[in-house]
Amino acid sequence: xxxxxxxxxxxxxxxxxxxxxxxxxxxxxxxxxxxxxxxxxxxxxxxxxxxxxxxxxxxxxxxxxxxxxxxxxxxxxxxxxxxxxxxxxxxxxxxxxxxxxxxxxxxxxxxxxxxxxxxxxxxxxxxxxxxxxxxxxxxxxxxxxxxxxxxxxxxxxxxxxxxxxxxxxxxxxxxxxxxxxxxxxxxxxxxxxxxxxxxxxxxxxxxxxxxxxxxxxxxxxxxxxxxxxxxxxxxxxxxxxxxxxxxxxxxxxxxxxxxxxxxxxxxxxxxxxxxxxxxxxxxxxxxxxxxxxxxxxxxxxxxxxxxxxxxxxxxxxxxxxxxxxxxxxxxxxxxxxxxxxxxxxxxxxxxxxxxxxx
Amino acid sequence: xxxxxxxxxxxxxxxxxxxxxxxxxxxxxxxxxxxxxxxxxxxxxxxxxxxxxxxxxxxxxxxxxxxxxxxxxxxxxxxxxxxxxxxxxxxxxxxxxxxxxxxxxxxxxxxxxxxxxxxxxxxxxxxxxxxxxxxxxxxxxxxxxxxxxxxxxxxxxxxxxxxxxxxxxxxxxxxxxxxxxxxxxxxxxxxxxxxxxxxxxxxxxxxxxxxxxxxxxxxxxxxxxxxxxxxxxxxxxxxxxxxxxxxxxxxxxxxxxxxxxxxxxxxxxxxxxxxxxxxxxxxxxxxxxxxxxxxxxxxxxxxxxxxxxxxxxxxxxxxxxxxxxxxxxxxxxxxxxxxxxxxxxxxxxxxxxxxxxx
Numbered sequence: 001x002x003x004x005x006x007x008x009x010x011x012x013x014x015x016x017x018x019x020x021x022x023x024x025x026x027x028x029x030x031x032x033x034x035x036x037x038x039x040x041x042x043x044x045x046x047x048x049x050x051x052x053x054x055x056x057x058x059x060x061x062x063x064x065x066x067x068x069x070x071x072x073x074x075x076x077x078x079x080x081x082x083x084x085x086x087x088x089x090x091x092x093x094x095x096x097x098x099x100x101x102x103x104x105x106x107x108x109x110x111x112x113x114x115x116x117x118x119x120x121x122x123x124x125x126x127x128x129x130x131x132x133x134x135x136x137x138x139x140x141x142x143x144x145x146x147x148x149x150x151x152x153x154x155x156x157x158x159x160x161x162x163x164x165x166x167x168x169x170x171x172x173x174x175x176x177x178x179x180x181x182x183x184x185x186x187x188x189x190x191x192x193x194x195x196x197x198x199x200x201x202x203x204x205x206x207x208x209x210x211x212x213x214x215x216x217x218x219x220x221x222x223x224x225x226x227x228x229x230x231x232x233x234x235x236x237x238x239x240x241x242x243x244x245x246x247x248x249x250x251x252x253x254x255x256x257x258x259x260x261x262x263x264x265x266x267x268x269x270x271x272x273x274x275x276x277x278x279x280x281x282x283x284x285x286x287x288x289x290x291x292x293x294x295x296x297x298x299x300x301x302x303x304x305x306x307x308x309x310x311x312x313x314x315x316x317x318x319x320x321x322x323x324x325x326x327x328x329x330x331x332x333x334x335x336x337x338x339x340x341x342x343x344x345x346x347x348x349x350x351x352x353x354x355x356x357x358x
Numbered sequence: 359x360x361x362x363x364x365x366x367x368x369x370x371x372x373x374x375x376x377x378x379x380x381x382x383x384x385x386x387x388x389x390x391x392x393x394x395x396x397x398x399x400x401x402x403x404x405x406x407x408x409x410x411x412x413x414x415x416x417x418x419x420x421x422x423x424x425x426x427x428x429x430x431x432x433x434x435x436x437x438x439x440x441x442x443x444x445x446x447x448x449x450x451x452x453x454x455x456x457x458x459x460x461x462x463x464x465x466x467x468x469x470x471x472x473x474x475x476x477x478x479x480x481x482x483x484x485x486x487x488x489x490x491x492x493x494x495x496x497x498x499x500x501x502x503x504x505x506x507x508x509x510x511x512x513x514x515x516x517x518x519x520x521x522x523x524x525x526x527x528x529x530x531x532x533x534x535x536x537x538x539x540x541x542x543x544x545x546x547x548x549x550x551x552x553x554x555x556x557x558x559x560x561x562x563x564x565x566x567x568x569x570x571x572x573x574x575x576x577x578x579x580x581x582x583x584x585x586x587x588x589x590x591x592x593x594x595x596x597x598x599x600x601x602x603x604x605x606x607x608x609x610x611x612x613x614x615x616x617x618x619x620x621x622x623x624x625x626x627x628x629x630x631x632x633x634x635x636x637x638x639x640x641x642x643x644x645x646x647x648x649x650x651x652x653x654x655x656x657x658x659x660x661x662x663x664x665x666x667x668x669x670x671x672x673x674x675x676x677x678x679x680x681x682x683x684x685x686x687x688x689x690x691x692x693x694x695x696x697x698x699x700x701x702x703x704x705x706x707x708x709x710x711x712x713x714x715x716x
Binding site for chain 2: 003007009011023078082083105190192200243
C-alpha cells in the first residue's frame with residue numbers, strides 16, 4: 001500500500017516517524033552492539049543507561065526535582081493505577097471528579113479501599129463538559145481527576161486548586177502542553193498516546209507521600225517498592241521503555257511550549273471547520289474542548305456513508321467515535337502532523353460541498 | 359561490531375533471528391498495511407487477528423481444548439501472577455513447593471490472603487535440588503510450584519501428582535518440552551524467555567476454576583474479567599504480543615517434541631563438559647538439572663579472570679551467575695543455537711588446557 005495514511009487513532013496511536021525507524025533498527029542491532037533491543041538483559045549496562053536516561057528525562061521535561069519526585073515505568077496501564085492509587089493512599093475518604101468513563105472506572109476500583117466521594121460530575125450532559133464547582137473537600141486522602149477524557153473529548157484547561165494531594169490520570173494528554181506538573185503529588189499515563197507504544201505506564205510520584213501508606217500492600221502494587229527498586233522490582237518492558245526514551249528525547253528537544261502551540265494550532269483548525277461546516281457539529285462545550293481528542297457528529301447521520309467513503313479515499317483512518325458518544329473522534333496527539341488535520345478538513349469540506357450540491 | 363555474539367542471558371534473552379527480522383519490519387510496515395505495529399489500534403481488525411491467532415496457538419501447542427481453557431496475555435510479569443493467584447484462589451490454605459527465590463516470592467504475596475503451607479523445600483542445600491517428598495496435602499485450595507528455577511538451575515523433570523488444583527509458574531521453561539499441560543488448572547509465564555520480548559505475561563487458566571472465586575477482586579487482578587473480556591480488559595501490549603505470535607508459529611511448526619529433543623541435546627553437551635572438565639563443577643544434583651539454565655562454578659575461583667577473558671573473546675555473553683549461586687549460568691532457551699553451546703564448551707576446554715599447562 002503506497003498511499004499515505006493519516007492515523008487519528010485514540011491510542012495506540014501515531015508516533016514520530018523517526019521513532020519507527022530507530023526502534024526498527026534497534027531490533028536488528030542496538031547501537032552497534034550486535035544485539036537486539038529485544039534480547040538484552042534488563043540488568044545490562046545497555047539497558048540501565050536507557051532506563052536511567054528515560055526516567056531522568058521525564059522529570060526534566062516536567063520540571064520536577066529528582067530529590068522530590070520519582071519517575072517509574074510500570075506495567076498494567078492506567079487501569080492498574082486506578083487500583084494502586086487507592087490501595088496505597090485511600091484509607092478514609094477520597095474525592096473523585098467524574099468526567100466520564102475513565103474517572104468512573106477509577107472510582108469503581110477505589111471503592112474497595114475506602115469511601116469515594118464524587119466531588120463533581122458531568123454525567124447530566126453525557127460528560128460533554130468539565131465540571132467547575134466541587135462539593136466540600138475537607139478531610140480527603142486525595143483528589144483524583146482525569147486531565148483529559150479520551151472518549152468524550154473534554155480537557156481540564158487548568159488544574160483546579162485543592163488543599164489536598166492531587167492525583168491525576170494524564171494518559172491522553174501528558175507532555176502535550178506546558179503545565180505546572182508540580183501541582184500533582186502523583187500523575188500517571190499509559191504510554192500508548194503521547195509517550196510510546198502500548199506496554200508501559202509512566203508514574204511520577206512525590207516521594208514524601210510514600211509515608212502516608214498505612215496498610216500492607218502486595219509488592220507489585222506498592223509504590224514504595226517500585227521507588228526503592230528504581231522501577232526494576234521485576235523485569236521492566238524493555239522495548240516499550242526504549243521507544244519512550246526516543247520519544248522523550250524528541251519532546252525535550254522540541255519543548256513543551258512549542259508542542260503545546262502546535263497542538264493548539266491543529267485543534268483550532270479542526271474545531272474551526274466543525275463550527276463552520278454545516279454538516280458537522282461538535283460534541284463538547286467550547287471552553288472544555290480537548291486539544292487531544294476532537295469529538296464531533298454529522299448534523300445528518302444519513303451523510304455518514306459519504307463522509308466515511310471520502311475519508312477512506314484520502315487515507316484518513318481511526319476516526320470512529322467511541323460507542324458512548326457516537327459519531328467521530330479525531331485524536332491529535334503530538335506526533336500527528338498538521339498536514340493530516342488538513343487532509344481531514346478537506347474531507348469535511350468535500351462532504352459539505354457535495355451535500356449542498358444535492 | 360561484526361563478531362557473532364552468543365547470548366546466554368537468563369531473560370530477556372535470545373529469540374529466533376527471523377523474529378528480529380519480522381518484528382523490525384513490522385515497525386516500518388505491518389503486513390503491507392502502511393501502518394506500524396506500534397501505531398495500530400488494539401481494537402483494529404489487524405490486531406484482533408494477531409491476538410486471536412496467538413491465543414489459539416497457545417492452547418493448540420499445549421494440546422488444550424478452548425472450551426475448557428482460556429489463554430490470556432496480561433502484563434506485570436510472574437510477580438503479578440504471584441499476587442493474582444492468591445487473590446483469586448486462596449481462601450484457607452494453599453500448598454507451595456519452595457524451590458528457591460521465585461517460589462519464596464510467590465509465597466510472600468500469598469500470605470496476605472490465607473495460610474501458606476510449605477509442602478517441601480530445598481533450602482537446606484541452597485536449593486540445589488528438587489524436593490521429592492511433600493507434607494500432608496489435604497484441604498488445600500491449590501498447590502503452587504515453579505517448574506524451573508532460573509536462578510538455581512533446577513527443573514521438575516515430571517510434575518508431581520496432587521489431588522488438588524496445581525498452579526505452575528512456568529516462566530523459564532514453558533514450551534521448552536513436551537509435557538502434559540492439562541495437569542495444571544493454571545499456568546503462567548513471563549514472556550521474556552521462551553515466548554518473546556519482555557512486556558507480556560502468558561496465563562492459561564481452566565475456565566471452571568473461576569467459580570472458586572469468593573471475594574471481590576479489583577478488576578485488573580480478576581481472572582474472570584480477563585477471560586470475559588477476551589484478554590482485552592485494557593489495552594494489551596500490542597508489540598510484545600505480536601512478537602510472541604511470530605514465535606508461537608515457529609514453536610507450532612517445529613513441535614514441542616522436537617524442541618525438547620534439541621534442548622536436551624544442548625544441555626547434555628554442556629553438562630558433559632562440566633562433568634568432564636577438571637576446572638568446572640555443576641551446582642545442581644544431577645537428576646534435577648535444568649535443561650534451560652545450566653549453573654556451574656569454577657573449581658578454583660582464581661581462574662575466573664582467564665575464563666571470562668576467553669568467553670569475551672569468543673563472543674560469549676550473559677553467563678554470570680545470579681548472586682545467590684555465584685559462578686556461572688548459561689541459559690539455553692529454545693532460540694539458543696547448538697553452535698553457541700559448542701562455542702562455550704570450547705571456551706571451557708581452553709581454560710582447562712591453559713591451566714593444565716601451568
